[in-house]
Amino acid sequence: MRTDRIETVPLGSRQAGRAGAAATAGRRLRIAPVALLIGVVPWLVGCRQDMHDQPRYEPLEASSFFDNGAASRPLIEGTVARGHLGEDVGFETGLDENGAVVADFPMAVDLVLLERGRNRYDVFCSPCHDRLGNGRGMIVRRGYKQPTSFHDPRLVEARPGYFVNVMTNGFGQMSSYAPQLKPADRWAVAAYIQALQLSRRVPADLLSGEDRAWLAGEPTEVPQPESDDGGHS
Amino acid sequence: MAQIFHRSTNTISRLSIFGGIFLVAGLIGLFAVLDRSSYNTGVGVVLAQPIPFSHDHHTAALGISCVYCHTSVEDSAFAGIPPTATCMNCHNLIWNQSPMLAAVRESYRTGEPIRWTRVHDLPDYVYFNHGIHVAKGIGCESCHGRVDLMPLIMKTESLQMEWCLDCHRQPESRVRPLSEIYTMGWRPEHADQGTRLIAEHDINSKVSCSTCHR
Numbered sequence: 146m147r148t149d150r151i152e153t154v155p156l157g158s159r160q161a162g163r164a165g166a167a168a169t170a171g172r173r174l175r176i177a178p179v180a181l182l183i184g185v186v187p188w189l190v191g192c193r194q195d196m197h198d199q200p201r202y203e204p205l206e207a208s209s210f211f212d213n214g215a216a217s218r219p220l221i222e223g224t225v226a227r228g229h230l231g232e233d234v235g236f237e238t239g240l241d242e243n244g245a246v247v248a249d250f251p252m253a254v255d256l257v258l259l260e261r262g263r264n265r266y267d268v269f270c271s272p273c274h275d276r277l278g279n280g281r282g283m284i285v286r287r288g289y290k291q292p293t294s295f296h297d298p299r300l301v302e303a304r305p306g307y308f309v310n311v312m313t314n315g316f317g318q319m320s321s322y323a324p325q326l327k328p329a330d331r332w333a334v335a336a337y338i339q340a341l342q343l344s345r346r347v348p349a350d351l352l353s354g355e356d357r358a359w360l361a362g363e364p365t366e367v368p369q370p371e372s373d374d375g376g377h378s
Numbered sequence: 379m380a381q382i383f384h385r386s387t388n389t390i391s392r393l394s395i396f397g398g399i400f401l402v403a404g405l406i407g408l409f410a411v412l413d414r415s416s417y418n419t420g421v422g423v424v425l426a427q428p429i430p431f432s433h434d435h436h437t438a439a440l441g442i443s444c445v446y447c448h449t450s451v452e453d454s455a456f457a458g459i460p461p462t463a464t465c466m467n468c469h470n471l472i473w474n475q476s477p478m479l480a481a482v483r484e485s486y487r488t489g490e491p492i493r494w495t496r497v498h499d500l501p502d503y504v505y506f507n508h509g510i511h512v513a514k515g516i517g518c519e520s521c522h523g524r525v526d527l528m529p530l531i532m533k534t535e536s537l538q539m540e541w542c543l544d545c546h547r548q549p550e551s552r553v554r555p556l557s558e559i560y561t562m563g564w565r566p567e568h569a570d571q572g573t574r575l576i577a578e579h580d581i582n583s584k585v586s587c588s589t590c591h592r
Contacts, residue, residue: 196501196502196503197501197502197503198501198502199502199503201502203456203502204456204458205456205459207493213489213490213491214490214491214493215491219489267443268443268445268446269446272440272441272442272446272468283440283441284440284468284472287440287472288471288472289468289471289472290471318470318471320463320466320467320470324449324461324463324464325446325449325464
């Protein structure tokens with residue numbers, strides 16, 4: 146209503162020529178809607194949200210352009226990403242060019258590598274193989290196939306390349322973990338599995354004096370090993 | 379000359395002076411409240427998902443770590459939504475006949491992606507990066523809440539600028555030891571732990587506009 150009036154009686158027009166308080170009051174009344182317009186319209190315009198969704202795609206964003214509805218194209222088979230040429234087959238898969246299991250670690254096995262291995266093992270392997278490597282993780286207890294324990298003599302004998310190969314290519318019902326673990330991390334996990342295996346068969350003379358004293362102590366004091374529980378809280 | 383306005387209009391004019399102020403203040407207040415309300419921010423609103431995937435079940439009950447599925451959260455801007463193949467690591471044998479998972483099997487067979495509904499989505503003019511927050515000791519819980527108790531994921535924070543700045547100005551109340559990033563329900567052990575961790579993780583207060591608008 147008020148806006149209409151502004152159009153018919155332009156602001157500042159003196160055509161009415163009426164003097165006195167009434168005219169000024171009328172002018173004020175006409176300024177009010179203009180002020181309201183200036184005050185409110187920018188807020189309404191500000192509600193356009195063009196910049197929220199700019200003409201570019203975020204990772205995994207949908208698009209109507211391609212048939213499958215995804216903005217990113219699947220990789221063409223045989224695509225090699227930069228830095229993923231995989232020339233060193235032994236390092237990438239655990240099996241060398243002739244298909245023989247790589248017997249030695251391609252990097253120094255130190256505490257840093259083992260810590261990394263433990264971290265990745267707990268994330269990606271413990272749901273099934275459990276934290277101790279017994280093969281009774283939470284998913285197995287919910288009905289998944291039970292894998293062989295890593296403490297089985299056959300696996301204790303296995304070379305690190307064997308584990309790396311299982312992680313890279315999968316094994317029976319177990320899927321490949323290559324999409325989730327980079328090659329260097331697979332070796333770290335292999336190192337940690339070997340550390341787990343060793344933890345059950347350390348020769349007593351490799352232990353520190355403190356541990357040996359503890360072993361020689363009262364048998365009743367020996368605490369049970371932490372539960373075989375694979376789940377973490 | 380007769381008075382143009384009757385005396386009673388004095389009351390009206392006084393009322394309108396005060397009323398005007400209250401009206402303006404009220405409108406601003408209303409706007410501020412609406413802007414922060416869950417109607418605008420989507421906090422606590424559960425969106426429909428194509429598959430009723432339960433974080434509660436998979437993380438709290440089964441003990442699967444966030445990284446198992448959100449693999450890139452530690453070293454990239456994007457946390458990553460797991461590909462169908464990741465679900466099939468387990469669901470090739472578990473519940474592999476369940477109608478609830480029919481869409482997962484369908485997607486695995488045909489290569490057609492599962493279309494999850496996005497829950498957290500910053501405007502495109504804001505730069506966000508998960509990697510730096512994880513590396514500097516900010517836990518998932520600080521921004522996503524108790525995900526382990528959510529049958530379906532929902533937002534627990536507004537993700538508005540004031541919320542980001544609130545932490546960027548004083549990160550000491552939220553920073554955690556790096557071993558507790560994925561822990562849910564973590565509480566600081568003692569009061570000055572935050573201040574020490576700030577020094578340990580070399581955290582600076584980042585509030586310049588170009589940190590997030592670049």
